[in-house]
Amino acid sequence: MDEVLNKFDTVLNCEELRGDQKQNNYESLYKNWGKFGNQEVRRKEILSIQKGNRNHELDSLRGLLELVGGVKEDHIFKSQRVAYRPNIYVAGFHKTSPVYNNVLMLSEWLIEKPEDFNENWYVVPCPTGVRVLVVADNGITKFFTKNGRFLMECRTALPGGNPTDINQRRGSFCVLDGFYVEKNNTMYVLDLLAWNSQPMTDGETEFRQYWLKTQLQELGDLYKVSKKNKVIFQLLPMVSCSMESFNNFMMKYPQFESNFPPLDGLLFYHKKAHYVAGETPLVGWLFPFMVKEVLGSNVTVNSIHELQKPSDYVTQADFIQKFTAKHAKRQNRSRRSSSNIMETETVGCKDRDQASDSAQQQEKITS
Known part of the structure; x- marks a missing residue:
């Protein structure tokens, strides 16, 4: 873990020089x-x-890997010492x-x-679900929405995600990106941030996908619910x-068996893209x-x-403007109502209260 953090510290110094440029590139992309x-x-x-920099953007995830492997409390809302800190303060803990x-x-x-669309791009069908960050560490797997809201926790067969995992004693952890669909209790894996405590964000899309495919195939327990794997x-x-x-891909229907989950939309990845935090033109x-x-x-x-x-569809530009305005209003309503929602329990894989159900609907993405 120390080697990983040292690597992130080195990259942090380099990336600070480009901080203002990155903010200008990505700030408020959906407003105009x-x-x-x-x-x-x-x-x-x-x-x-x-x-020129194989570790591009690793600093964006420095805080993530500092936290992963470092929190030992049994319950994420149990103590103020837990690194689950304030954005909105509610009844003694932070959401x-x-x-x-x-x-x-x-x-x-x-x-x-894109000029190189046919040569250097991939397309991914995205199910209608909740976009989540999956963190498997310290014998438990926790799911967070894209805005950092804690969604649920359970045991999984991911490295670090189960107390019976022999690698857990070596401090192994895993971080994934994907969509969670509650109705079939399935996590549709989209991408990879870390595996067996090794950061993968500076690998290209081609490499990350190859690694994901081979590693998930080796962990056969991930494809079914069992005592050690609950998702x-x-x-x-x-x-x-x-x-x-x-x-051929665009002619296929449905993309998912029996059209469940329903297809939400399509993500396009540049083959050479590193994994970066936030919006990027290398993912469309x-x-x-x-289409x-x-x-x-x-x-x-x-x-x-x-x-x-x-x-009422006219053009893509017109649709995006209307879509963005509608999304902004929904976010404003969510902010106003969030102060009235009291969330006091950790959510289990099969035990989710009404407040969390509401939160899931608010977090449903179009990426």
């Missing part, structure tokens, strides 16, 4: 359509930075951890077809955007009915996706 311009230019700039807030890598709306883990498919592969988001408009009329799309287009 014009700020999405020059996506291609910003992609090339970020890829250029990555070539949101500043460490787990703004950790996940989030997308921008994809508003233009089903399923790796989301990441498909090449070569013309043939992408057309589209609803399926936007032809943005990626070209030569793309074949299943007619069912076209039928899901809203009746």
Whole structure:
């Protein structure tokens, strides 16, 4: 663990020099359509930075790995010593951890077809669910929403996620990114931040996906509920955007068996992207009915996706402006109501109170 933190300290000094530039690039991307311009230019700039610094953006996760492996309390709300500190103070504990807030890598709306789309991009179908950060450490696995809200905890077969794991005695931990769907108790794994106490954020998308696939396959217990694993883990498919592969992907319906969970939208990953905290133009988001408009009329799309287009849909730009305004109002309502919600219990995998149910709905993402 000390080696990991020393690595993060070194990167922190380098990244402070670029702090203002990063803030200008990513701040308030969803507030103004014009700020999405020059996506291609910003992609090339970020890829250029990555070539010169293999540890790019690791400082963003420094606090996360400091916390992982360091908290030994049995109950996350039990003591004020727990590193689950204030954003909003409610009845003696704090609802949101500043460490787990703004950790996940989030997308921008994809508003233009990348120049290297067919050569260097992947597409991932995203289920309708709650975007979560999964932290397996100290013999327990905890789930947090993208805003750092504690969602639930349970045992899993992930490294560090179960007290019977032999590796737990060596301080092993694991951090994943994905979507949790409560109805089928399944965690759809999207990406990887750390595995067996090793940070993976400076690896390219291709490497992270290869590592995820091989490691999850070795842990066969993750695919079923058992005494040591209380949540089903399923790796989301990441498909090449070569013309043939992408057309075949867009013609497939449903993306998930029996159309459950329903498809929410599509994430597009650049093959060379490192894992960074916050929005990045190296990850794009589209609803399926936007694909032809943005990626070209030569793309074949299943007619069912076209039928899901809203009746008042005009253009992608118009949709994003309306969507952003609606999302902002919902966030404001959530902030006003959050002070009236009293959450006093840790949530188990199968025991979730009404307040947590409400919180899940508020955290439902479109990435």
